[in-house]
Amino acid sequence: MNPQISNAPEARRVAVAIVGGGQAGLSMSWHLKQAGIEHVVFERDRCFSEWRKARWDSFCLVTPNWQCRLPGHPYAGPDPRGFMLREEIVEYLDAYVARFNPPLLEGVEVTQLQRGADGRFLLSTSAGAWIADQVVLANGVYQKPVIPREAERLPPDILQLHSSSYRNPQSLPPGAALVVGSGQSGCQIAEDIHLAGRQAHLCVGRAPRSPRVYRGREVTDWLTESGYYDIPYENHPxxxxxxxxxxxxxxGRDGGREIDLRQRALEGMRLHGSFRGVAAGQLHFAPDLRQNLDEADRSYNNIRTLVDQYIAQAGIDAPQEPAYQPPWEPTEEITTLDYAAAGITSIVWAIGFTPDYGWVDLPVFNGRGHPVQRRGITQVPGAYFLGLSWQNTWGSGRLADVGKDAEYLLGSIRRLAGMPVAAAA
Incomplete structure (x- = not known):
């Protein structure tokens, strides 16, 4: 039953409520402030808390600094083609807040969101109730770290932590370390441990890999210039x-480079197939290491092909490069490993996060609990999502183009509020 929120005189009122004080929520705030629309941003921690707390010491961007282009705050530092370190990223973000002074309420958690019978929204927060005409859910998708139940089968003397809690190799106990998951975080953490001279094991999943520089230019330059990054997901192959x-x-480490796990294997990193479980002192892996490495290389070569096609179509004179030749192949698929015999004393779970929308009492999710939206607009008038991966394009949710998505939502917010709307972007 929808609450009669009009009968909540103790609640404060605002035109637009934004939940989440990260890059998405504050990009939305910037556009609303430029438009003169009253709003408030709720952040349960400190703004940009994920950048401050959930990154390891050597963390840096994997995309060039010039792609940091929050609305009204493009990167203006001395190294546009470099890759900012964690502390530099936080400085860039803090400067954004100082630049436009958003109506930000830090340390205020939204514990429930409901829609009233009159169509407005009631937000129950740790600092009291609020009523909003419209609401933007910009609290991100990296909310609940995933650690599998199989972790409970490991002995207590093995340190276990999620990738968001990993800081550096020195913080791990002496011995070998296993990283489970070969996405961006898993591969970079495994490299961090390997480059420190420690024995690193890595469970390789189906994550794809990308070239860094190809035919004389950064691949991000080629993909930007060709328009690939502007392809809406609906038109994506x-x-x-x-x-x-x-x-x-x-x-972005060492000035930016590729990660070739085959090369790391030649140097002594131990690669395994997908993690399958723990039993009787043994780690179990799927026999899919060769397949997963081949699939990653296929993605790598597909990106090269996209660049080749663009160069040919545009008639660009660019140097040729030889085809990629794998420097290492697994000779056998090891499906079990005695973790004590291997000297494994720590495990980093780098298998991602799950969203946490348990506080949202709105019909805006599918059966898997994922948002149902088109470019952030839901079937509930006045309720929006922002900052989702591929909400519209590759840059959605990233420092690159989350501002474009926020600008698009501004049009809908203005329309519902009965305000003039500029031409659609």
Missing amino acids: QKATVREKTNHYLT
Whole structure:
């Protein structure tokens, strides 16, 4: 039953409520402030808390600094083609807040969101009730770290932590470390441990990889110039399934480079197939290491092909490069490993996060609990999502283009409020 929120005189009122004080929520705030629309941003921690607390010490961007282009705050530092370190990213973000002074309420958690019979929204928060005409859910998708139940089968003397809690190799106990998951975080953490001279094991899943520089230029330059990054997911060859894909792995470390797990294997990193479980002192892996490495290389080569096609179509004179030749192949598929004999004393679970929308009492989710939206607009008038992966394009949810998605939602917000709307972007 919808609450009669008009009979809640103790609640404060606002035109638009934004839940989440990260890059998405504050991009939305910037546009609303420019439009003169009253709003408030709720952040249960400190703004940009994920950047501050959930990144390891050597973390840096995997995309060039010039792609940091929050609305009204493009990167203006001395190294547009570099890759900012964690502390530099936080400085860039803090400068954004200082630049436009958003109506931000830090340390205020939204514990329930409902829609009243009159169509407005009631937000129960740790600092009292609020009523909003419209609401933007911008609290992100990296909310609940995933650690499998199989972790309970490991002995207590093995340190276990999620990738969001990993800081550096020195914080791990002496011995070998196993990283489970080969997405961006897993590969970079495994490299971090390996480059520190420690024995690193990595469970390789189906994450794709990307070239860094190809035919004389950064691949991000080629993909930007060709318009690939502007392709809406509806027009993408993989359609909506692209939203389910893991990010390609590469790194901004050492000035930016590729991550080739085959090369790391030659250097002594131990690669295994997908993690399958724990039993009787043994770690169990699927016999899919060769398949997963081949699939990652296929993605790598597909990106090269996209660049080749663009160069040919545009008539660009660019140097040729030889085809990629795998420097290492697994000679056998090891499906079990005695973790004590292997000297494994720590495990980093880098298998992602699940969203947490348990506080949202609105019919805006599918049977899997995922948002149902088109470019952030839901079937509930006045309720929006922002900052989702591939909400519209590759740059959605990223520092690159989350501002474009916020600008698009501004049009709907203005329309519902009966305000003039500029031409659609």
